[in-house]
Amino acid sequence: MFSTSNIISCNFPHLPPKSLNTTSHHRTPIISQPTNLHSFVQPYIYETLLNSVSGKHFLQTCGSFLDGQESKFPEVRREASSKSELADNGDGGKGKDWTTSILLFCLWSALLYYVFNLAPNQTPSRDMYFLLKLSFLKGDDGFKMNEVLVSLWYIMGLWPLVYSMLLLPTGRSSKRSIPVWPFLVLSFAGGVYALLPYFVLWTPPSPPTEEHELKKWPFNFLESKITAAGLLAGGLGIFGYAALANADVWKEFYQYFRESRLVHVTCLDFSLLSAFVPFWIYNDMTSRKWYDKGFWLLPLSLVPFLGPALYLVLRPTVSASLSLSGPAASEQE
Secondary structure (H helix, E strand, C coil), X not given: CHHHHHHHCCCCCCCXXXXXXXXXXXXXXXXXXXXXHHHHHHHHHHHHHHHHCCHHHHHHHHXXXXXXXXXXXXXXXXXXXXXXXXXXXXXXXXXXXXXXHHHHHHHHHHHHHHHHHHCCCCCHHHHHHHHHHHCCCCCCCCCCCXXXXXXXXXXXXXXXXXXXXXXXCCCCCHHXXXXXXXXXXXXXXXXXXXXXXXXXXXXXXCCCCCHHHHCXXXXXXXXXXXXXHHHHHHHHHHHHHHXXXXXXXXXXXXXXXXXXXXXXXHHHHHHHHHHHHHHHHHHXXXXXXXXXXXXXXXXXXXXXXXXXXXXXXXXXXXXXXXXXXXXXXXXXX
């Protein structure tokens, strides 16, 4: 009997042999020191439990404990909440993905290098003359400007207004950390070269728009259907003016493109503005919760200027009850 007990209890210290006293009704020698048995059994139980509990369950247990102690230790809960908010930083705790920003910054740097170092610049004096004529700073001297170049110059003056209507209010950076209006103002002179730094710094989603903001300048002007219709009509007129030019005018414009830095850089500006605008239309469309009805306008936005102008005419206005949130926020949800 005792030998069997020793085999089963091999993990415990060997109990000293005791004499068999059949007359005694108290068998205290077998468990004469329960505290010693407890001191040996308890470590093994704890070790087994710790080995069997995964990290996830352990964290859940700790979380449940904190939840239960919230009433006793409210300062612990407040401290944990504040640390969690700091870690999230408004983006769900994932942090901003800087890959796109780095690529856009590299593109912007490469563009500036190309414009100032590699772009053709065979006729700087003629470029200055064109610039004065197109800006109405030089009177009529009998020289007729190229119709295609005139159309390009005028359409570039309307592009910043299109981007202003797309970026305000739905393209503003999260928590308004980076204001958009300085970049929009500079874009009237610098075009896409002034907008690209904002694209680099932009952080979605856009902050909510209050009702009183929509009734003030410039939101009331940018949300107006009259403004959008004027853009579309102006774009149709300018494109029609260029389309009516004969083949010799287009050949002359192509020669300007190869020789003039002003014409070359302006054409590049027009192409990049046309390339970036579909994304901002998608951002504006999803922010207004109009994607299900207006998705068919996305392919049309690839049509330079006219596609975005048509979208601005047909899009719904921002209502006071609409919480504006970009596509990046929708994806996170």
